[in-house]
Amino acid sequence: MSEDLATISIDEARSLGQRLLLAAGYSQPHARTITDWVVRAQIDECHSHGLYRLISCCELIERGKVDPVATPHVEDRAPAIVRVDACKGISLQAFEAGLPVLAEKARNCGIAALAINNCFHFSALWPEAEMIADKGLVAIATTVSHAWVAPAGGSKPVFGTNPFSFGWPRPGKHPFVFDFATSAIARGDIELHRRTGTPLPQGTAIDADGAPTTDAEAAVDGAMLTFGGHKGSALSTMIELIAGPLIGDMTSAESIAFDDDAKVVPLHGELIIALDPASFAGQAMAADNLKRGEALFDAIEGQGARLPSARRYMARTRNQKSGTMPVKQNVLEELRTRAARLDTR
Amino acid sequence: MSEDLATISIDEARSLGQRLLLAAGYSQPHARTITDWVVRAQIDECHSHGLYRLISCCELIERGKVDPVATPHVEDRAPAIVRVDACKGISLQAFEAGLPVLAEKARNCGIAALAINNCFHFSALWPEAEMIADKGLVAIATTVSHAWVAPAGGSKPVFGTNPFSFGWPRPGKHPFVFDFATSAIARGDIELHRRTGTPLPQGTAIDADGAPTTDAEAAVDGAMLTFGGHKGSALSTMIELIAGPLIGDMTSAESIAFDDDAKVVPLHGELIIALDPASFAGQAMAADNLKRGEALFDAIEGQGARLPSARRYMARTRNQKSGTMPVKQNVLEELRTRAARLDTR
Incomplete structure (x- = not known):
């Protein structure tokens, strides 16, 4: 390529x-x-x-499966919960339909959650975190994917690459945003190494017997690992639970079983949480607190470290x-x- | 010892x-x-x-600082936000005062947050996650500590050991709970290695010049590292922001400056989020969804991996x-x- x-x-x-x-x-x-x-x-x-x-x-x-003309259905579930059924369409329209309701609920209640169900998902999560932070709210977004990743101490795939994203508003600046996979390597990178025959980085995958491998072919038969050992594995378990069963949607294992080798992007759910700084601290204090966030960013960038994004x-x-x-x-x-x-x- | x-x-x-x-x-x-x-x-x-x-x-x-007779003050900030001012007492009484309000708000709104301010904190977070999960709710708890940990790509301490804890209710069983520090090693372990003169594990600390070190003495003059490289560092930044400025409380850098070498446990805030499965999915579905969580745990334990806790x-x-x-x-x-x-x- x-x-x-x-x-x-x-x-x-x-x-x-x-x-x-x-x-x-x-x-x-x-x-x-x-x-x-x-x-x-x-x-x-x-x-x-x-x-x-x-x-x-x-x-x-x-490849079928995706409904290209699906209209998402927005449902007000609770004072701080909005659910959007994507009806097997691509996730993005569902997110855009739910976002204004999420923001309003977060401002009214202080914290709110948007659960998107039955969506096909191919996008990164950072645009969602950024769009929420652009509204002056703090964002956490997570989703499962397909079961390719083994738990710490295990040998068989259970988790998806399960990304975790966060957004924090910065007055007059682009928001602080990160978005990382809880797998040690991206699924696409495994594929790239397989095609080019180059070895994987150490500590990213195991073979079918659970032994560490740098061979991409063996990794496809085995499993990827999470980042950060048992801590990354715990985080990925959390994402399976809160972006899956909590919101009545599939785990990564259920999603890959549904795919049934059609090799479509995962059908699953997504959990997005928004927090309103003004509700926690009051309007005036919230402005001061965002400035105190800036002191943290200054301390990071001031020593030559880079902020994500x-x-x-x-x-x-x-x-x-x-x-x-x-x-x-x-x-x-x-x-x-x-x-x-x-x-x- | x-x-x-x-x-x-x-x-x-x-x-x-x-x-x-x-x-x-x-x-x-x-x-x-x-x-x-x-x-x-x-x-x-x-x-x-x-x-x-x-x-x-x-x-x-x-050593002063802690008020041993402080009475926490509970404040209803928003439909889904309860704040407890610990008034410079130990955090635990404040948590117990806020817990029933948090649980009620989570059931009414679907998701809610408890912000504890001005508390001295020495305890693990898993008991809090467990107590919330015992009420049938999903829990996330985070707190900052003292600035001992450098950001990825940096050399100077900015973050605390910043723990992240999660709880998930399991019908008829102890909840699924984890609680990990986002630092690569516990602060107490550095101290232990310093006293016994034994080397630290690789990748846990840097010296004052930012170079990797296994010397505990050099690590005390330098900084600890986060787990999981830039991903752990991003997560620790998030915890600084949401358990600090978001709720109007100190970052780890502010907390250690306040300590002023009194070597008291950190004075800071804590953010605890509770999510109600029934609000997301309805009562009947919620029970089914908790069972689907059990399938995930079975897949983890069935391959010989251990669940946290x-x-x-x-x-x-x-x-x-x-x-x-x-x-x-x-x-x-x-x-x-x-x-x-x-x-x-």
């Missing part, structure tokens, strides 16, 4: 996304949200969740200024080829 | 605790809660948070049956010596 980078204008990317997704069968709202989110990731030079996903979203439909925000500034962004050459070619095919239909 | 174990009856431990704490100047409610919690930890053979803490709680008073629960069963529990010989001697001194006063 060529890793050479080409350049695409943000406008062309938007137009390509809309056209391809509509032609593939997505409804207008799904085409719009998917395009928005993958273009946003590409502007941040987050290639793994960028324009490349337009291709995989089009291919998803061909710093690289993304730098890319964003650069690319929004130029109106263009880098994209992998082969991804761009594939997108333009698919668009040209539409022109000749 | 002798690690030889003696045996004490649970009744004698309770009586010793009450007597020593009252004599040291704690109010009856503080003496009761502290005794309850340290005896509970000792029954679970969690020596680091067990009877040994009776001695340190008595010594705390001598399993060892504690085994010790508890054993010790509650016998009515006695193991305790370090030197701790027991110190407690009995202190009690004998009271007899001759």
Whole structure:
């Protein structure tokens, strides 16, 4: 796979996304949200969740399972709980439908949760954490995936890559946001190492007998490991529980069984929690407290350590200024080829 | 320090605790809660948070700062937020005062948070997660500590050992509970290695220049590291923010500055979140969902991996049956010596 980078204008990317997704069968709202989110990731030079996903979203439909015209159903479950049934559509439209209700509930109650059910999920969680933090709220977002990861002390896959994301509002700045997989390595990286025959980093996988391995082929037959040993494993267990059974949705083991080798992105649920600083401390104190958060960031950056997302925000500034962004050459070619095919239909 | 174990009856431990704490100047409610919690930890053979803490709680008073007769003040901040000002007392009475309000709010709203402010904190977080899970709710608890831990890529202490705890109710069984420090090693272990001159495990600390070290002396002048590299560091940053500025309380850096070398346990805040399974899924579904959690635990234990807290629960069963529990010989001697001194006063 060529890793050479080409350049695409943000406008062309938007137009390509809309056209391809509509032609593939997505409804207008799904085409719009998917395009928005993958273009946003590409502007941040987050290639793994960028324009490349337009291709995989089009291919998803061909494999069945995903409903490309599903309309999410918003349900008010409790004063601080909103549930959105994605009805087997892509998660993004469901998130956007639930977000204003989540924010209102968080402001009214001090803390609130959004549970998204029955969604197919391919996106990163940081855009969600960022959108909530942009509303002046603190965000925690988690989701399960497919059972590829063994628990600490075990040998068989039980957990998904189970990401954990967090957002914190920063007055006048991009929010503090992180989003990490609780697996020691990304699933896509295992695949990349398998194709190129290169060894995995130490401590990321075990073979079918539970023995440590750096062989990607053996890791696919065995399991990935969590980051951080038994602590990462505990965290991943928590995510299985709160983004799965707590909200009435599938665990990673149930999701991969449902997939039944169709190799579609996981169908599952997502739990998103929003906390309102003003409810905890009062409006005036909340402003002061956000400033005290800034002292923490200064102490981290002041010693030369980097805040998570710093690289993304730098890319964003650069690319929004130029109106263009880098994209992998082969991804761009594939997108333009698919668009040209539409022109000749 | 002798690690030889003696045996004490649970009744004698309770009586010793009450007597020593009252004599040291704690109010009856503080003496009761502290005794309850340290005896509970000792029954679970969690020596680091067990009877040994009776001695340190008595010594705390001598160093000033802690108010041994403080009455916590409960404040209803929002439909889903309860705040308890511990008024510079030990945290436990504040937690017990806030717990019923937290549980009621979680059942009414679906999710709720308890913020404890201005508390001195020496206990583990797992008892809190367990007490919430015993009420059929899901629990997340976090607190900062003292700035001893450097961020990933940095060299200077910013974070505390910042524990993260979780509880999940299991019908008819002890809840699933974990409680881990986000530091790579416990602060007490650094001290132990310093005293015995033994090397620290690799990857747990850096010296004053930011270089990796296994020398405990150098680690005290430098900093501890988080578990799990940049992911653990991100998690620890989150805990600083949500258990500090979000709830209007000190970060680990502010707490250690306040301590000003008095070497008292940290004065800080604590954030505890409770989620109600029935609010998310409805009463009947919630019961089914808890069973689906059991399938996850079966998949973990079925492959020979251990659930967190399993060892504690085994010790508890054993010790509650016998009515006695193991305790370090030197701790027991110190407690009995202190009690004998009271007899001759």
